[in-house]
Amino acid sequence: MDFNPSDLQRMLLDSAERFLADRFTLEHRRGLRATADGLDTEAWSTFAELGWLSLRVPEALGGLGGTMADVATLATALGYNCVASPFTSSVVIAPTILTGADQPQEALLEAIVGGTARVALVHDEPGDRYAYDKPRGTTAALRDGAIVLSGQKLLAVDAPSASHLIVTATIDGDLALVLVPSDGAGIEKSPYPLYNDQRAADIRFDDVAGGTLLARGAAAQALLTQALDLGRIADAAQMVGSMEADLAICSAYLKERQQFGQPIGKFQALQHIMADMFVATHQARSILYAAIASADADAAPPALARMVSLMRINLAEAYQVVARQAIQLHGGYGITDEYEVSHHYRHQLVLEKLYGDVDHHQRRLAAL
């Protein structure tokens, strides 16, 4: 075992830390709220130039063929700088599905690597609560040899800035994964921000033609599960990065802020809060490693599912300690939009609740 970064990871981390800290200042991130789709397009081009978008694309298809450990290295840096981006969708979830499809989507993968395409997973439907193995109300029908999609989707994360959508649907009683360009006729998107300023959309499909069937039946379910589990690891790594930022920000604040004639960090009550945050964050990074190890060893799906769900349960509790106490340590400043800690809280809150909450993962563990 070696928990120190490899040369590639060191390089990734160095370039990421420099670029992200310079670019994604609090002011810049707040400014992105005014954009139509929340995307920093210039920065996304830089992500492409730095090779980040090719991490999970196999070498044979023009990518770096990196491990989830490589992905997590970058994702923690994104989280540390509180960057809400379509990273998990376009760099982890979509490449997993597009690579594993019956016909690997080489051209689209190339466009993702080049930064010109972004792909969102469109799964949730009204009435769903983390229903990842339930029949879809959205239908895919074969008409004159072409796929036609119809149905109502909810909360499609990263869809507003996506060029393509991977839509889950029912085809002759089977689950289908269907790829469509996001601007096709019959697609109606209602976009909105999430609390970390990441964007999502409710999407209505009315007889949308031009779809490509990526996978169906058991293969589609397996691919969806794998993509989501890897996505959960990427989001978890961002949470860990964000929690580690809270440690740095709060420890500096406790040394700087004076009350009762001394830095507030001299008060044992606050020292113990800081220590609890440290323990929770340390443990969170450890269980992240456990899940990465499972993914990078190509563990059997149930083994990966178990490790990922254990990780997500641990992180859901850890972030409550870290992000909430980070606000508490800042007093009134903590609840303003003008200090970093409230942004990290909202970012971690969103990441914790996407693709399954504690209840979902407990039920999944019980069913394994």
Place this chain on the structure above:
Amino acid sequence: MDFIPDPSLDAFRHEIREAINADLPTDLKEKQIAYAGSQNEPEDSLTWMRILDKRGWAVPHWPVEHGGTGWSPMQLYIFNEECTNAFAPDICWGSSHMCGPVIYTFGSDAQKERFLPEMRRGDYYLAQGFSEPGNGSDLARLRTSARREGDRYIVNGQKIWTSSGYFAEWGFFLVRTDPTVKPQAGISFLMIKMDTPGITVRRIPQLNGESDLCEVFLDNVEVPAGNLIGEEGKGWSYAKFLLDHERTTSSFIFFNKREVARARAIAEAETQDGVPLIRNPVFRDRLTRLEAEATALEWSVLRELSKEEFKYHPTAAASTLKVAGSRLQQAICELEMDLLGARSLRKFAYDAHDRDAAPLWPDYSETVTPRALVMRASTIYGGTLQIQKGIISKLAFDL
């Protein structure tokens, strides 16, 4: 011991409920049900006070000679509970619970005559100018100065966390009138009109999208000396008096009881594979624990109201209500949010109600998350959780 409430209170509760039902405008009530912020819009407080004042109920806890009702503590408790359950806006606490009591206890007759009727009628909103950027928990070292020049004070400094400061016509400020004595002894209590030249108010954007809290900058603000309440140098004891005045309000017992019921309603409405979440053991467990905690809190408040003889310092009991109540507020609002799962994550515009544009989303999805986010402040304002714990260990146990 007699644990049974006086049965005559049932009739009183009935009377209050009927009156509120008759008086509370539907639009005000609906706005309050769907409110995403920490309290309510300040203008709604004034509207409600004006309505209550017609029955003589705007400030029921004040002494009768200043417009109070003379109700017993249990009657006041019932009145406040009924207002909260009806989703009435809060009244302006700056006037009713803070500045008003200081004025009727320590003010001159002229000041009582000048301020109390206006405050009672809801003529204007009152801002609190206590905390400063460098002095929150350590309030006694506040630095905003008031220098006496003839018949006026010249005030310079900066205040922060002033609720609805942008809307208030008057503010009550703690200022340093004597920098030479020990910090607590040099503080005075000053009424300042918020449109006085030299005052600048900035609204602070908060994490839930609202911007009710304000910074107040005071630059050579001239204040008539007659606006000093009580004696110069006694401001600290007045501030302590008002913070101690209403021991039970910091429990937010009525909010907590109402919201735990709302959490239950959401748990009944939200489903997992067609089964209401109230039947999911994870969520049912969380809800019933909070219901137990709210019940305990209610009886802690009743013990306080009925003047139970208490072997510890009374302020330790007040801090207990604050500690338990503020944690409960957070836990309930966060349960409401968690019940929605990923659907709690959508950020609706704070001011414009998007609900008509979002028919696929339940009404409450618009408000539970912003409320849960801003509820992080409940363990910060009015003395942080850590300050409260320090008070308890010191006053109850002399540690």
